[in-house]
Amino acid sequence: MDRAIQAVLDEGLRMRGTQRDLFGVQGLAKHRRTVFGRAGAPCPRCTTPVSHQRIGARNTYWCASCQPLTSAPEVPAQSTLL
Numbered sequence: 565m566d567r568a569i570q571a572v573l574d575e576g577l578r579m580r581g582t583q584r585d586l587f588g589v590q591g592l593a594k595h596r597r598t599v600f601g602r603a604g605a606p607c608p609r610c611t612t613p614v615s616h617q618r619i620g621a622r623n624t625y626w627c628a629s630c631q632p633l634t635s636a637p638e639v640p641a642q643s644t645l646l
């Protein structure tokens with residue numbers, strides 16, 4: 565999980581985000597935002613309507629089917645070596 569988050573963040577940084585930088589250069593990641601700004605529109609993957617919620621000052625969009633709320637992964641039971 566940590567590795568996956570790291571990979572996504574790295575990719576976002578490589579594409580220089582989704583918005584213009586200080587020099588007005590458009591980030592290259594915009595085309596990857598498949599659900600952002602599409603509240604109520606069908607998810608491109610499973611056609612479930614995209615959910616939207618304003619969290620603090622940020623608009624958050626997600627597919628409740630592809631991106632379900634989950635709790636922290638369970639720690640596997642420790643096996644005994646004896």
Ligand SMILES: [Zn+2]
Nearest residue numbers: 607610627630
């Ligand atoms: Zn979906």
